[in-house]
Amino acid sequence: MSTSGTLAAPHVEEVHVEEHHTSLGLSNTKLAMWIFLGSECLLFGALISSYLISTARFHQEVEAGNPNVNPVGPDLFDIPFTSASSFILLMSSLTVVLSLNSVKRADYRSSRIWLGATIVLGSTFLAGQIYEFTAFYNEGLGYTTNVFSSAFYTLTGFHGAHVSGGIVMLASLLLLSFRGKLKRDRAETLEVVALYWHFVDIVWVLIFTIVYLLA
Amino acid sequence: MTDHLVQHEHHTSAHVEEHDHGDGIFWKVFVVLLLLTAAEVAWVEADTFSGVVLVAPLLIMMAVKFWLVAAFFMHLRFDLAILNGRLFTWAFASSLVLAVGVYIAVLATFIDRI
Numbered sequence: 001m002s003t004s005g006t007l008a009a010p011h012v013e014e015v016h017v018e019e020h021h022t023s024l025g026l027s028n029t030k031l032a033m034w035i036f037l038g039s040e041c042l043l044f045g046a047l048i049s050s051y052l053i054s055t056a057r058f059h060q061e062v063e064a065g066n067p068n069v070n071p072v073g074p075d076l077f078d079i080p081f082t083s084a085s086s087f088i089l090l091m092s093s094l095t096v097v098l099s100l101n102s103v104k105r106a107d108y109r110s111s112r113i114w115l116g117a118t119i120v121l122g123s124t125f126l127a128g129q130i131y132e133f134t135a136f137y138n139e140g141l142g143y144t145t146n147v148f149s150s151a152f153y154t155l156t157g158f159h160g161a162h163v164s165g166g167i168v169m170l171a172s173l174l175l176l177s178f179r180g181k182l183k184r185d186r187a188e189t190l191e192v193v194a195l196y197w198h199f200v201d202i203v204w205v206l207i208f209t210i211v212y213l214l215a
Numbered sequence: 216m217t218d219h220l221v222q223h224e225h226h227t228s229a230h231v232e233e234h235d236h237g238d239g240i241f242w243k244v245f246v247v248l249l250l251l252t253a254a255e256v257a258w259v260e261a262d263t264f265s266g267v268v269l270v271a272p273l274l275i276m277m278a279v280k281f282w283l284v285a286a287f288f289m290h291l292r293f294d295l296a297i298l299n300g301r302l303f304t305w306a307f308a309s310s311l312v313l314a315v316g317v318y319i320a321v322l323a324t325f326i327d328r329i
Contacts, residue, residue, distance in 0.1 A: 090248050202281055
C-alpha cells in the first residue's frame with residue numbers, strides 16, 4: 001500500500017510452468033491416472049470374483065432344492081435390452097475419443113458436440129440401468145433376495161456409480177470448454193478423463209460377458 | 216495480489232511424440248467392437264452351444280474387445296511404443312499377470328467352500 005492510502009497496482013507474477021521431464025516419457029498426470037485405474041482393476045476384479053463365487057453357490061443351492069433359497073435369478077435378464085446398453089456405452093467411448101481428437105486439432109466446437117454426445121450416451125446408459133434394476137425389483141429380485149442378487153446389484157451398482165462419476169467429470173469439462181478454458185494446450189485434462197471413461201467401458205465389456213451372457 | 220499462472224506447454228521431451236491420428240481409425244475400431252458385440256449376443260441367443268464351446272469364444276471376443284479399447288481408444292498401444300525402454304512395458308505386463316494370478320488364487324481358495 002502506498003503512502004497516499006491508495007492501493008498500489010497489484011503485482012502480477014507470471015509463473016512459467018514447464019513440463020517436467022519424466023524418466024518414463026509419460027506425463028505425471030497420465031501416469032497417476034493409469035495407477036488409479038490399476039487400483040480400480042483390483043476393485044472390480046474383487047467384485048467380479050465375488051460375483052462368480054456367489055453365483056456358483058446360488059446355482060448349487062437352487063439345484064439342490066434348498067427351500068430357504070429364493071430361486072429368482074439370472075432368468076430375468078433381458079439380453080437384447082442389455083445389448084443395446086452395451087452399444088450405447090461403446091458409442092460413448094467413441095465420442096469421447098473423437099472429442100479429444102477435436103481438441104488436439106483446436107476444433108473446439110466439434111469437441112463440445114462430441115463431449116455433449118458422450119454425456120447424453122452415458123446418461124442414457126445409466127437410465128437403462130435404473131430401468132433394469134427397477135424391473136428386476138418388481139419381478140422379485142431385491143438386494144437381499146438371495147446371494148446372487150446381492151452380488152449382482154453390488155457389482156453393477158458399483159459400475160453405475162463409476163459411470164455417474166464419469167458423467168460429472170465430463171460435464172465439468174464441457175462447462176470448462178464453454179468458458180474457453182479447454183484449449184489445445186490443456187488437451188491432457190480431457191485425455192485423462194477420457195482414460196477413466198474408457199476404463200468404465202472396459203469394465204462393462206467384462207460385466208456384460210461374464211454376468212449377462214454367461215448367466 | 217493476484218497471481219496469474221501462465222502455463223506454457225513445452226514439448227521438450229524427446230521421448231514423447233504426439234501421434235496425431237485422424238478420426239478414421241477410431242470409427243473402424245468402433246465398427247469392429249459393434250460387430251464383436253453382435254457376434255457375442257448371436258452366439259448366446261443361438262441357444263445351440265453349451266460348455267466350453269459356448270464359453271471359450273465368448274471369453275476370446277471379450278478379450279479382443281478389451282484389447283481394442285485399451286490399445287486404440289486409451290492410446291496404450293502408442294504410449295507403450297514410445298516409452299523409454301522396455302522397463303515400463305515389462306512392469307505393465309507383469310502387473311497384469313500378477314493381478315490375474317491373485318484373482319485365480321482367490322477363486323481357487325474360496326471355490327471349495329461353496
